[in-house]
Amino acid sequence: MIVQKYGGTSVGSAARIRRVCRRIAAAVADGEQVVAVVSAMGHTTDRLIALAESVNPEPPARELDMLVANGETITAPLVAMCLQGMGVPAVSLSGLQAGVRTSAHHSRARIHDIRPDRILQTLEEGKVAVVAGFQGVTEELEVTTLGRGGSDTTAVALAGALRASACEIYTDVDGIYSADPRVVKTARKLSHIRYDEMLELAAAGARVMHPRAVEIGELYDVPIHVRSSFNNRVGTMIVGQVPMEDRQRVRGIAQEKNVAKITVLGVKDRPGVAAAIFEPLGTAGISVDVIVQNVGHSGRTDLTFSVQESDLKAAEKLVRVAAKSVGARKVSSAGGIAKLSIVGTGMLGMPGIAGRMFRALADAGINIEMISTSEIRITCLVSRDQVEKGVRTLHKTFELDV
Numbered sequence: 001m002i003v004q005k006y007g008g009t010s011v012g013s014a015a016r017i018r019r020v021c022r023r024i025a026a027a028v029a030d031g032e033q034v035v036a037v038v039s040a041m042g043h044t045t046d047r048l049i050a051l052a053e054s055v056n057p058e059p060p061a062r063e064l065d066m067l068v069a070n071g072e073t074i075t076a077p078l079v080a081m082c083l084q085g086m087g088v089p090a091v092s093l094s095g096l097q098a099g100v101r102t103s104a105h106h107s108r109a110r111i112h113d114i115r116p117d118r119i120l121q122t123l124e125e126g127k128v129a130v131v132a133g134f135q136g137v138t139e140e141l142e143v144t145t146l147g148r149g150g151s152d153t154t155a156v157a158l159a160g161a162l163r164a165s166a167c168e169i170y171t172d173v174d175g176i177y178s179a180d181p182r183v184v185k186t187a188r189k190l191s192h193i194r195y196d197e198m199l200e201l202a203a204a205g206a207r208v209m210h211p212r213a214v215e216i217g218e219l220y221d222v223p224i225h226v227r228s229s230f231n232n233r234v235g236t237m238i239v240g241q242v243p244m245e246d247r248q249r250v251r252g253i254a255q256e257k258n259v260a261k262i263t264v265l266g267v268k269d270r271p272g273v274a275a276a277i278f279e280p281l282g283t284a285g286i287s288v289d290v291i292v293q294n295v296g297h298s299g300r301t302d303l304t305f306s307v308q309e310s311d312l313k314a315a316e317k318l319v320r321v322a323a324k325s326v327g328a329r330k331v332s333s334a335g336g337i338a339k340l341s342i343v344g345t346g347m348l349g350m351p352g353i354a355g356r357m358f359r360a361l362a363d364a365g366i367n368i369e370m371i372s373t374s375e376i377r378i379t380c381l382v383s384r385d386q387v388e389k390g391v392r393t394l395h396k397t398f399e400l401d402v
């Protein structure tokens with residue numbers, strides 16, 4: 001049994017849906033039981049969000065999920081009927097029908113549980129199960145979505161729950177590259193990458209895989225094959241261990257443009273202040289990323305942190321309330337920034353990498369606003385209009401160019 005996921009570009013038109021169906025039909029002809037997870041066609045999700053905002057600038061989260069889930073709900077039956085037209089029995093299933101149960105966080109729900117009875121029944125009947133990605137339901141049967149790019153997560157979670165022998169993510173590039181191949185022409189395709197490295201790259205903005213999909217893949221030990229739906233070339237395997245020659249210091253560069261920062265000025269330097277500011281954000285499901293607290297002076301300090309720019313309005317509202325309650329002097333915010341990250345397990349215990357990164361950015365005239373690190377990642381926040389130049393600079397600095 002294999003799970004195949006087809007992304008938005010791959011199902012972007014009737015002709016492309018027919019091509020995808022020929023690929024599914026070939027797998028069926030090879031004797032595979034196929035679960036096909038599909039995304040919304042082309043830019044459908046973007047269009048639905050824009051439509052929502054044109055009738056309400058702050059669309060209520062529940063209704064927005066009811067709306068955007070429809071993108072995938074359209075693709076799945078189109079793929080199923082196309083397969084049937086080719087003589088391949090197939091049934092489309094919504095997230096609810098496929099048994100995808102999630103948390104109640106609209107637009108960023110997490111899969112809690114998969115109840116795959118209906119999929120198994122479909123496969124037993126000798127049919128392809130075509131599942132609408134990105135969507136699920138809560139215990140109360142409220143429709144949720146998994147966050148942008150979340151169809152990957154549907155696919156990997158299904159592969160884990162069904163103990164599929166393979167999980168293939170079909171997309172519009174040939175695999176995972178050392179940087180976004182649309183930004184860095186000399187980017188190199190990786191034959192393998194470790195889950196932890198891919199997770200850091202994905203979390204740092206490499207949108208080729210949804211971070212949660214990588215996490216679930218590691219948890220359930222699902223090897224993930226990321227490859228192109230436009231050719232038959234072998235792509236990139238995301239796995240637990242990579243061959244020796246793939247263990248370079250820096251494996252990839254990522255960028256994320258949807259970043260804004262919030263600064264809380266003049267907060268009292270005492271226990272509980274950070275908790276008071278961040279707890280409401282957590283409750284609202286808003287992730288805070290890079291956090292910098294200045295050294296205190298005369299009992300007060302400043303706190304700056306980044307959020308996704310799309311969360312800025314909601315976050316600022318909550319922070320203003322919290323800031324007032326802890327007696328902060330002022331709250332300010334700014335958009336237009338971006339994250340620039342280098343990732344690689346080979347960086348562990350390798351001194352000098354950070355210095356090389358900062359020197360290269362300085363020589364390119366790029367100012368660093370904030371810095372954060374994990375064991376295998378260094379991230380700099382820079383001005384958004386300089387981030388692509390930064391990606392290319394670092395790609396060269398760390399000798400990743402082909």
Ligand code: ADP
Pocket residue numbers: 006007008009010039149170171172173175176177178179180181182205206207208209252
């Ligand atoms: P899909 O619709 O198939 O899910 P996405 O647009 O979500 O496709 O992801 C594929 C895109 O990810 C590519 O077109 C590419 O521009 C971008 N991308 C960013 N970083 C990388 C990377 N390191 N390797 C490959 N693709 C990347």
Ligand code: ASP
Pocket residue numbers: 007008039040045046071133134147148149150151152
């Ligand atoms: N259609 C959704 C999006 O555009 C989910 C996905 O494509 O994975 O984000």
Ligand code: MG
Pocket residue numbers: 007149150152207208209210
């Ligand atoms: Mg995607």
